[in-house]
Amino acid sequence: MGSAEHGLQVGDTGMASIGALAFGPDDVLFAADSRRARVVALDVADTATTAAAGPVDLTDLDGALAAYLGCDVADVALRDLAVHPRTGSVYLSVMRGSGTAGRPVLVRVDRADGSLSDVPLDSVAHAAADLTDAPAEDDPRQDTWLGEGEAREYNGRVLRITRVPARLSAITDLAYVDGAVLVAGMSDEEFASTLRRIPFPFDGRQAASGLEIFHVSHGMWETASPIRTFVPYEGGASILASYTCTPLVHFPMADLAAGGRATGRTVAELGWGNQPLDMVAVSQDGAEHLLVSHTAYPLMKIACADIDRQEPLTEPKEPTGVPRTLEDVVGVSLMALLDDEHVLVVQADDAGVRSLRSLKTASL
């Protein structure tokens, strides 16, 4: 991979945490560092030359990670997984330990033999984009807070105001679409609804990427709420997002690319006591479907064509919205597309032991 052409340089990433993962162009892996409010682009330097095929299964994933990392199972926090587009190896973002002892680890599961290794985050070709664009306590920009931005007249005075952007304390999801990393996040202060769009290679542009997302529920109530997880589909033309308040909302990518405010179409509502955890787009018989994993429901399948056909939910009596089927698959949390025939999932059994499993797409 041409690390240099993407502006990646070898060195210590300085990552303090690792969460959401997504592969981008030329095998670049994007990783979220919530604690430092940044997205890091990594060259994982996967040396496998040919793509391995077939399912991946790793029983007692947490136990395997704990053994490799040299800690108790309670000290392993699996955050996300991604599949290398060329080699098929599986990458897992893991926090080992907590507090000051907590450190981020990027674990690689070799597709060919299932062995574990890790990407040295202290010495790897990388580039970073900071998302903390709010001034810190001692930031001199505070003094010019009233002196920049659009001129407005107020109480007879003309003032130039720049809004202080929401401070981001948690990155909930990210994806690479069409030359940019989309980043969903939450602030520990503002109940913000911003989806950031950061062009890659990183060039410092990000201020213009803030995007306020709204959706209308039952034609009566408008909600601005942070996005929890999202998935691009239709080749990146559409996005289906789930919010902290559970509905599934469709956005056309064109609206998002324009920046500013976007209003989505609520296509499905889910009941109380359940949260969508992850979403993945799969192809079945030439038609695109979305799989949605949940905290309480079994794996759910939605046809993308149905999403396009779904009218915005307008009646409070409507229970569901877009048609969906509940698969006979329970305990699934994280998901990624493994290959044309398999979806890779983290699945818990009745005893709560989590394993990496490959589900045949055709069987879902």
Added chain:
Amino acid sequence: MEVGWEERRGDVVLVVRGLPAGAAARVYPADVLGDDRTAPRQPMAGRWEAAGTGAVFAPRFPFLPGTEYAVLAGDGEPAVLRRPPAPGPRQATVVAVEPALDVVPRNLLRFSVRFSHPMSEGWALRAVRLERVADGAVVPGAFLDADPELWDADRRRLTLLLDPARLKRGLAPHREAGYPLVEGDEVRLVVDEDFRDAGGRGLLGPAAATFRVGPDLRGRVRPDAWTVSAPPAGTRAPLRIRFDRPLDRSLADRCLRVADRPGAGTTAPDGRGWSFVPDRPWTPGPVPIAVDPALEDVAGNSVARVFDRDLTVASDDPLDPADAVVLTAPVAAGDSYAARHER
């Protein structure tokens, strides 16, 4: 076979002596090995170096305090040894639970817990609960299961959102389960002493704060309804603002700015007011105070928009995002402290 700890160049390594001839040693966390002697699993990552009749293991990831490790070599029993636990007594306490109000609105959006020391993540839903005072019952599903948890930059303030889906009218979870809080109830937020600080130690003791649940708090935050007390020129007396309602303390700290005058702004602990002390004495003339429209009350309504907008109610319409909100405090000449109120 004997095993022990040694320190090499500041790193803890595991030393094995009397290794059975020809046997390769492997290290596992004892917790993971369990009773399984066959250990088909990949062992702990690290580097072995031969040393006499033994070997030295330098782990890829440092050994963790208080954790037990097992060394396997040949067919023999594993040798088990434990790292010493993290030193030091418990020291962290809960400094405040916010909002610091006796009465909170039924549609309260969030609680914040401020700690005296940086804390560990992963304890928010395990060690914090909301319970009814009347019978001690835990309010089920009150908090949003936020993953990752919402912490400030130095890990001292934890934000707990009450499930927004239960607060927003019109959404299925609200229709099914209603508000997490019931008007007229008394509720208690409890922080267990198990909540770990960044060093892995618990709290000095548990903490609790009690609230009565009052009526909903609706509508946009209205800076034009705030009371601004202007200080006299020539003094460093504080400029004071009294809000129209209790606001989010952290956001108020960030969202209020006095133009062109260096100084320090402080939000009252109960979120009902704000004061600003200039570095240099006031000079006569109007002092503009900029209000970031992102500023929210304790129910998540901001200056710019309501948390839960009813599209049929005109007063719920949002402000133009570019609208500047600026208050003016007229600093009067003269040495008498006659606070002026301006709406």
